[in-house]
Protein backbone atom coordinates (compact mmCIF):
# COMPACT_ATOMS: atom_id res chain seq x y z
CA UNK A 462 0.00 0.00 0.00
CA UNK A 463 1.27 3.43 -0.94
CA UNK A 464 0.38 6.55 1.02
CA UNK A 465 -0.96 9.20 -1.38
CA UNK A 466 1.05 12.32 -0.51
CA UNK A 467 -0.49 14.08 -3.55
CA UNK A 468 -3.80 13.99 -1.65
CA UNK A 469 -2.34 15.16 1.67
CA UNK A 470 -0.47 18.05 0.07
CA UNK A 471 -0.89 18.63 -3.68
CA UNK A 472 1.82 21.34 -3.50
CA UNK A 473 4.52 18.87 -2.39
CA UNK A 474 7.37 18.91 -4.92
CA UNK A 475 9.97 16.64 -3.30
CA UNK A 476 9.59 13.79 -0.82
CA UNK A 477 11.51 10.94 0.80
CA UNK A 478 10.26 7.36 0.51
CA UNK A 479 11.25 3.70 0.81
CA UNK A 480 10.90 1.02 -1.85
CA UNK A 481 8.42 -1.63 -0.69
CA UNK A 482 8.08 -3.66 -3.91
CA UNK A 483 9.66 -3.95 -7.35
CA UNK A 484 7.55 -5.31 -10.19
CA UNK A 485 8.78 -5.56 -13.79
CA UNK A 486 9.89 -2.01 -14.68
CA UNK A 487 8.11 -0.36 -11.80
CA UNK A 488 9.00 0.47 -8.26
CA UNK A 489 6.38 0.78 -5.55
CA UNK A 490 7.02 3.19 -2.68
CA UNK A 491 5.63 3.40 0.87
CA UNK A 492 4.50 6.93 0.01
CA UNK A 493 4.48 9.10 -3.12
CA UNK A 494 3.72 12.59 -4.39
CA UNK A 495 3.65 11.35 -8.01
CA UNK A 496 0.08 11.49 -9.28
CA UNK A 497 -0.75 8.30 -11.23
CA UNK A 498 -2.83 8.40 -14.45
CA UNK A 499 -6.37 7.91 -13.23
CA UNK A 500 -9.83 9.18 -13.93
CA UNK A 501 -9.35 11.88 -16.53
CA UNK A 502 -6.08 13.36 -15.28
CA UNK A 503 -2.74 12.47 -16.89
CA UNK A 504 0.12 11.20 -14.73
CA UNK A 505 2.96 13.33 -13.36
CA UNK A 506 6.46 13.65 -14.75
CA UNK A 507 9.68 13.87 -12.76
CA UNK A 508 12.54 11.75 -11.44
CA UNK A 509 13.68 9.85 -8.37
CA UNK A 510 17.14 10.13 -6.85
CA UNK A 511 19.13 7.34 -5.22
CA UNK A 512 22.63 8.05 -3.92
CA UNK A 513 22.69 11.24 -6.01
CA UNK A 514 21.92 9.39 -9.25
CA UNK A 515 18.77 10.47 -11.10
CA UNK A 516 16.26 8.11 -12.70
CA UNK A 517 13.55 9.49 -14.96
CA UNK A 518 9.99 8.39 -14.16
CA UNK A 519 8.50 7.27 -17.50
CA UNK A 520 4.93 6.72 -16.34
CA UNK A 521 2.93 6.50 -13.12
CA UNK A 522 0.03 4.08 -12.81
CA UNK A 523 -2.32 3.04 -10.02
CA UNK A 524 -3.86 -0.27 -9.10
CA UNK A 525 -5.98 -0.26 -5.96
CA UNK A 526 -3.86 1.47 -3.34
CA UNK A 527 -0.53 0.76 -5.02
CA UNK A 528 1.25 3.33 -7.20
CA UNK A 529 3.64 2.01 -9.87
CA UNK A 530 6.55 4.28 -10.84
CA UNK A 531 7.83 3.06 -14.20
CA UNK A 532 11.53 3.51 -14.90
CA UNK A 533 13.75 2.43 -17.80
CA UNK A 534 14.16 -1.39 -17.68
CA UNK A 535 17.97 -1.19 -17.83
CA UNK A 536 18.09 0.55 -14.41
CA UNK A 537 15.70 -1.75 -12.50
CA UNK A 538 18.59 -3.92 -11.18
CA UNK A 539 20.04 -0.87 -9.43
CA UNK A 540 17.13 -0.92 -6.95
CA UNK A 541 16.19 -3.28 -4.10
CA UNK A 542 13.40 -3.40 -1.53
CA UNK A 543 14.18 -1.17 1.46
CA UNK A 544 16.18 1.41 -0.55
CA UNK A 545 15.60 5.06 0.35
CA UNK A 546 14.92 7.46 -2.50
CA UNK A 547 14.05 11.11 -3.01
CA UNK A 548 11.18 11.84 -5.39
CA UNK A 549 11.05 15.05 -7.46
CA UNK A 550 7.90 16.16 -9.24
CA UNK A 551 8.18 18.25 -12.42
CA UNK A 552 6.31 21.08 -10.72
CA UNK A 553 5.43 23.45 -13.60
CA UNK A 554 3.88 20.53 -15.49
CA UNK A 555 1.89 19.30 -12.46
CA UNK A 556 0.77 22.81 -11.50
CA UNK A 557 -0.52 23.36 -15.06
CA UNK A 558 -2.52 20.13 -14.74
CA UNK A 559 -3.87 21.07 -11.28
CA UNK A 560 -5.09 24.44 -12.53
CA UNK A 561 -6.67 22.79 -15.60
CA UNK A 562 -8.44 20.19 -13.46
CA UNK A 563 -9.78 22.76 -10.99
CA UNK A 564 -11.01 24.99 -13.83
CA UNK A 565 -12.85 22.01 -15.34
CA UNK A 566 -14.68 21.32 -12.04
CA UNK A 567 -15.80 24.95 -11.93
CA UNK A 568 -16.94 25.08 -15.56
CA UNK A 569 -18.83 21.78 -15.22
CA UNK A 570 -20.45 23.06 -12.01
CA UNK A 571 -21.44 26.39 -13.59
CA UNK A 572 -23.05 24.60 -16.57
CA UNK A 573 -24.83 22.21 -14.18
CA UNK A 574 -26.01 24.97 -11.84
CA UNK A 575 -27.21 27.26 -14.64
CA UNK A 576 -28.76 24.83 -17.12
CA UNK A 577 -28.90 21.47 -15.28
CA UNK A 578 -26.61 19.94 -17.93
CA UNK A 579 -24.12 17.23 -16.92
CA UNK A 580 -20.55 16.73 -18.02
CA UNK A 581 -20.23 13.44 -19.93
CA UNK A 582 -16.50 13.44 -20.38
CA UNK A 583 -13.52 15.60 -19.43
CA UNK A 584 -9.90 15.27 -20.47
CA UNK A 585 -7.36 17.06 -18.30
CA UNK A 586 -3.96 17.83 -19.82
CA UNK A 587 -1.20 20.33 -19.09
CA UNK A 588 -2.83 23.79 -19.27
CA UNK A 589 -5.58 22.35 -21.46
CA UNK A 590 -9.09 20.95 -20.98
CA UNK A 591 -11.46 19.13 -23.31
CA UNK A 592 -15.01 18.91 -22.08
CA UNK A 593 -18.12 17.21 -23.43
CA UNK A 594 -21.54 18.00 -22.00
CA UNK A 595 -24.76 15.96 -22.27
CA UNK A 596 -26.95 18.58 -24.01
CA UNK A 597 -26.36 21.46 -26.38
CA UNK A 598 -25.90 24.99 -25.16
CA UNK A 599 -25.94 28.12 -27.33
CA UNK A 600 -23.04 30.48 -27.96
CA UNK A 601 -24.57 33.09 -25.70
CA UNK A 602 -25.04 30.52 -22.90
CA UNK A 603 -21.40 29.53 -23.30
CA UNK A 604 -20.40 33.20 -23.12
CA UNK A 605 -22.35 33.54 -19.87
CA UNK A 606 -20.57 30.49 -18.37
CA UNK A 607 -17.15 31.61 -19.55
CA UNK A 608 -17.65 35.03 -18.04
CA UNK A 609 -18.61 33.56 -14.66
CA UNK A 610 -15.74 31.08 -14.77
CA UNK A 611 -13.19 33.80 -15.61
CA UNK A 612 -14.57 35.95 -12.79
CA UNK A 613 -13.88 33.10 -10.32
CA UNK A 614 -10.56 32.11 -11.88
CA UNK A 615 -9.09 35.64 -11.82
CA UNK A 616 -10.85 38.07 -9.44
CA UNK A 617 -13.30 36.42 -7.05
CA UNK A 618 -11.48 33.83 -4.99
CA UNK A 619 -13.17 30.58 -3.93
CA UNK A 620 -11.49 27.90 -1.79
CA UNK A 621 -11.13 24.29 -2.91
CA UNK A 622 -11.44 21.73 -0.10
CA UNK A 623 -10.94 17.95 -0.14
CA UNK A 624 -12.26 15.24 2.21
CA UNK A 625 -12.00 11.49 2.47
CA UNK A 626 -15.26 9.77 3.29
CA UNK A 627 -16.93 6.39 2.87
CA UNK A 628 -19.54 5.33 0.35
CA UNK A 629 -22.11 4.92 3.17
CA UNK A 630 -21.63 8.52 4.30
CA UNK A 631 -22.29 9.90 0.81
CA UNK A 632 -26.10 9.71 1.09
CA UNK A 633 -26.10 12.68 3.47
CA UNK A 634 -24.91 14.99 0.66
CA UNK A 635 -27.96 14.08 -1.47
CA UNK A 636 -28.67 16.21 -4.48
CA UNK A 637 -25.69 18.52 -3.77
CA UNK A 638 -23.35 15.89 -5.14
CA UNK A 639 -22.54 16.34 -8.84
CA UNK A 640 -21.40 13.47 -11.10
CA UNK A 641 -21.00 9.72 -10.67
CA UNK A 642 -20.09 7.85 -7.49
CA UNK A 643 -17.12 5.48 -7.94
CA UNK A 644 -17.44 1.86 -6.88
CA UNK A 645 -14.96 2.13 -4.00
CA UNK A 646 -15.38 2.15 -0.22
CA UNK A 647 -12.98 5.02 0.38
CA UNK A 648 -14.28 8.10 -1.45
CA UNK A 649 -12.56 11.44 -1.88
CA UNK A 650 -14.68 14.56 -2.26
CA UNK A 651 -13.60 17.84 -3.81
CA UNK A 652 -15.67 20.84 -2.78
CA UNK A 653 -15.96 24.48 -3.71
CA UNK A 654 -18.46 25.73 -1.10
CA UNK A 655 -21.58 27.20 -2.66
CA UNK A 656 -20.52 25.93 -6.08
CA UNK A 657 -19.57 22.34 -6.36
CA UNK A 658 -19.19 18.99 -4.64
CA UNK A 659 -17.94 15.95 -6.54
CA UNK A 660 -16.14 12.62 -6.03
CA UNK A 661 -12.66 13.06 -7.51
CA UNK A 662 -9.18 11.69 -6.89
CA UNK A 663 -7.36 14.43 -8.81
CA UNK A 664 -5.00 17.15 -7.64
CA UNK A 665 -6.46 20.64 -7.19
CA UNK A 666 -5.42 24.18 -6.37
CA UNK A 667 -6.34 25.70 -2.98
CA UNK A 668 -7.62 28.99 -4.37
CA UNK A 669 -9.65 29.43 -7.55
CA UNK A 670 -7.71 32.58 -8.53
CA UNK A 671 -4.59 30.43 -9.02
CA UNK A 672 -6.27 29.19 -12.23
CA UNK A 673 -5.94 32.53 -14.05
CA UNK A 674 -7.34 33.47 -17.48
CA UNK A 675 -8.73 30.90 -19.91
CA UNK A 676 -8.90 30.99 -23.68
CA UNK A 677 -11.56 28.99 -25.48
CA UNK A 678 -10.34 27.67 -28.82
CA UNK A 679 -13.07 25.27 -29.90
CA UNK A 680 -16.83 24.94 -29.45
CA UNK A 681 -18.52 22.30 -31.63
CA UNK A 682 -22.00 20.79 -31.83
CA UNK A 683 -23.01 22.90 -28.82
CA UNK A 684 -21.53 20.20 -26.58
CA UNK A 685 -17.77 19.96 -27.15
CA UNK A 686 -15.69 22.65 -25.48
CA UNK A 687 -11.90 22.98 -25.59
CA UNK A 688 -9.80 25.64 -23.88
CA UNK A 689 -6.32 26.44 -22.69
CA UNK A 690 -5.09 28.31 -19.64
CA UNK A 691 -1.83 29.50 -18.07
CA UNK A 692 0.97 30.47 -20.45
CA UNK A 693 -0.85 28.98 -23.45
CA UNK A 694 -3.88 31.23 -22.79
CA UNK A 695 -1.78 34.34 -22.18
CA UNK A 696 0.10 33.91 -25.46
CA UNK A 697 -3.21 33.60 -27.34
CA UNK A 698 -4.70 36.60 -25.51
CA UNK A 699 -1.81 38.89 -26.41
CA UNK A 700 -1.71 37.66 -29.98
CA UNK A 701 -5.48 38.00 -30.55
CA UNK A 702 -5.65 41.36 -28.84
CA UNK A 703 -2.95 42.88 -31.06
CA UNK A 704 -4.27 41.10 -34.18
CA UNK A 705 -7.77 42.40 -33.47
CA UNK A 706 -6.56 46.00 -33.27
CA UNK A 707 -4.34 45.82 -36.34
CA UNK A 708 -7.00 44.03 -38.40
CA UNK A 709 -9.63 46.60 -37.37
CA UNK A 710 -7.23 49.43 -38.31
CA UNK A 711 -6.60 47.77 -41.66
CA UNK A 712 -10.36 47.63 -42.34
CA UNK A 713 -10.85 51.16 -41.01
CA UNK A 714 -13.34 50.14 -38.32
CA UNK A 715 -13.57 50.21 -34.51
CA UNK A 716 -12.29 47.00 -32.82
CA UNK A 717 -15.73 46.55 -31.22
CA UNK A 718 -17.29 46.42 -34.70
CA UNK A 719 -14.79 43.88 -36.01
CA UNK A 720 -16.86 40.72 -35.61
CA UNK A 721 -20.23 42.17 -36.76
CA UNK A 722 -18.32 43.53 -39.79
CA UNK A 723 -16.78 40.13 -40.58
CA UNK A 724 -20.16 38.40 -40.19
CA UNK A 725 -21.77 40.92 -42.57
CA UNK A 726 -18.96 40.46 -45.11
CA UNK A 727 -19.31 36.72 -44.86
CA UNK A 728 -23.06 36.85 -45.53
CA UNK A 729 -22.50 39.15 -48.51
CA UNK A 730 -19.75 36.92 -49.86
CA UNK A 731 -22.02 33.87 -49.61
CA UNK A 732 -24.77 35.74 -51.48
CA UNK A 733 -22.29 36.79 -54.19
CA UNK A 734 -21.10 33.22 -54.54
CA UNK A 735 -24.69 32.00 -54.88
CA UNK A 736 -25.33 34.64 -57.56
CA UNK A 737 -22.15 33.63 -59.37
CA UNK A 738 -23.15 29.96 -59.35
CA UNK A 739 -26.58 30.93 -60.74
CA UNK A 740 -25.02 32.90 -63.62
CA UNK A 741 -22.44 30.15 -64.30
CA UNK A 742 -25.26 27.61 -64.26
CA UNK A 743 -27.14 29.56 -66.92
CA UNK A 744 -23.96 29.69 -69.01
CA UNK A 745 -23.54 25.92 -68.69
CA UNK A 746 -27.15 25.45 -69.65
CA UNK A 747 -26.64 27.64 -72.71
CA UNK A 748 -23.44 25.91 -73.83
CA UNK A 749 -25.04 22.49 -73.42
CA UNK A 750 -27.56 23.55 -76.12
CA UNK A 751 -25.13 25.63 -78.20
CA UNK A 752 -21.67 23.98 -78.07
CA UNK A 753 -18.54 25.97 -79.03
CA UNK A 754 -18.03 23.65 -82.03
CA UNK A 755 -18.72 20.13 -83.21
CA UNK A 756 -16.47 17.46 -84.69
CA UNK A 757 -18.41 14.76 -86.46
CA UNK A 758 -21.11 13.85 -83.94
CA UNK A 759 -19.17 15.06 -80.86
CA UNK A 760 -20.26 18.39 -79.37
CA UNK A 761 -17.57 20.37 -77.60
CA UNK A 762 -18.16 23.21 -75.15
CA UNK A 763 -15.34 25.37 -73.79
CA UNK A 764 -16.02 27.89 -71.00
CA UNK A 765 -13.86 30.12 -68.83
CA UNK A 766 -15.57 30.08 -65.42
CA UNK A 767 -14.49 29.46 -61.83
CA UNK A 768 -16.59 26.50 -60.73
CA UNK A 769 -15.61 23.48 -58.72
CA UNK A 770 -15.74 19.97 -60.10
CA UNK A 771 -18.66 18.81 -57.92
CA UNK A 772 -20.87 21.67 -59.18
CA UNK A 773 -19.92 20.94 -62.80
CA UNK A 774 -20.41 17.21 -62.42
CA UNK A 775 -23.92 17.75 -61.04
CA UNK A 776 -24.96 19.89 -63.98
CA UNK A 777 -23.20 17.76 -66.60
CA UNK A 778 -25.71 14.99 -65.86
CA UNK A 779 -28.28 17.07 -67.80
CA UNK A 780 -25.96 17.56 -70.82
CA UNK A 781 -26.83 15.83 -74.12
CA UNK A 782 -25.07 12.65 -75.23
CA UNK A 783 -21.76 12.83 -77.12
CA UNK A 784 -20.61 15.95 -75.33
CA UNK A 785 -17.22 17.06 -74.05
CA UNK A 786 -17.15 20.00 -71.64
CA UNK A 787 -13.88 21.79 -71.01
CA UNK A 788 -13.70 24.34 -68.18
CA UNK A 789 -10.78 26.75 -67.89
CA UNK A 790 -10.41 28.01 -64.32
CA UNK A 791 -8.03 30.61 -62.84
CA UNK A 792 -4.35 29.61 -62.38
CA UNK A 793 -4.43 27.61 -65.63
CA UNK A 794 -6.59 24.89 -64.07
CA UNK A 795 -8.51 22.68 -66.49
CA UNK A 796 -11.48 20.40 -65.87
CA UNK A 797 -12.70 18.07 -68.62
CA UNK A 798 -15.88 16.01 -68.43
CA UNK A 799 -16.84 13.89 -71.42
CA UNK A 800 -19.48 11.36 -72.36
CA UNK A 801 -18.11 11.18 -75.94
CA UNK A 802 -16.98 7.75 -76.99
CA UNK A 803 -14.31 9.12 -79.33
CA UNK A 804 -13.00 11.85 -77.06
CA UNK A 805 -11.92 10.60 -73.63
CA UNK A 806 -11.36 13.16 -70.85
CA UNK A 807 -7.99 11.78 -69.68
CA UNK A 808 -6.67 11.46 -73.28
CA UNK A 809 -7.48 15.09 -74.00
CA UNK A 810 -5.87 16.27 -70.76
CA UNK A 811 -2.73 14.17 -71.35
CA UNK A 812 -2.38 15.65 -74.84
CA UNK A 813 -2.75 19.15 -73.50
CA UNK A 814 -0.07 18.42 -70.86
CA UNK A 815 2.23 16.98 -73.52
CA UNK A 816 1.92 20.12 -75.63
CA UNK A 817 1.83 22.82 -72.98
CA UNK A 818 3.37 21.26 -69.84
CA UNK A 819 1.67 20.79 -66.48
CA UNK A 820 0.23 17.96 -64.40
CA UNK A 821 -3.01 16.16 -63.70
CA UNK A 822 -4.99 13.03 -64.42
CA UNK A 823 -8.36 11.33 -64.30
CA UNK A 824 -10.60 8.84 -66.03
CA UNK A 825 -12.23 8.55 -69.46
CA UNK A 826 -15.24 10.41 -67.99
CA UNK A 827 -13.49 13.21 -66.06
CA UNK A 828 -10.00 14.65 -65.71
CA UNK A 829 -8.47 17.61 -63.86
CA UNK A 830 -5.11 19.28 -64.04
CA UNK A 831 -3.12 22.50 -64.29
CA UNK A 832 -1.26 23.53 -67.43
CA UNK A 833 1.95 25.55 -67.52
CA UNK A 834 0.36 27.78 -70.16
CA UNK A 835 -3.18 28.02 -71.52
CA UNK A 836 -3.03 27.84 -75.35
CA UNK A 837 -4.81 30.55 -77.27
CA UNK A 838 -6.24 28.20 -79.84
CA UNK A 839 -7.32 25.26 -77.77
CA UNK A 840 -10.05 24.39 -80.29
CA UNK A 841 -7.56 23.61 -83.11
CA UNK A 842 -5.62 21.32 -80.80
CA UNK A 843 -8.75 19.35 -79.94
CA UNK A 844 -9.68 19.16 -83.62
CA UNK A 845 -6.18 17.81 -84.37
CA UNK A 846 -6.57 15.27 -81.56
CA UNK A 847 -9.74 13.95 -83.00
CA UNK A 848 -7.96 12.84 -86.14
Ligand SMILES: [Zn+2]
Pocket residue numbers: 562566660661662663
Ligand atom coordinates in the same frame (compact mmCIF):
# COMPACT_ATOMS: atom_id res chain seq x y z
ZN1 LIG B 1 -12.04 15.85 -10.98
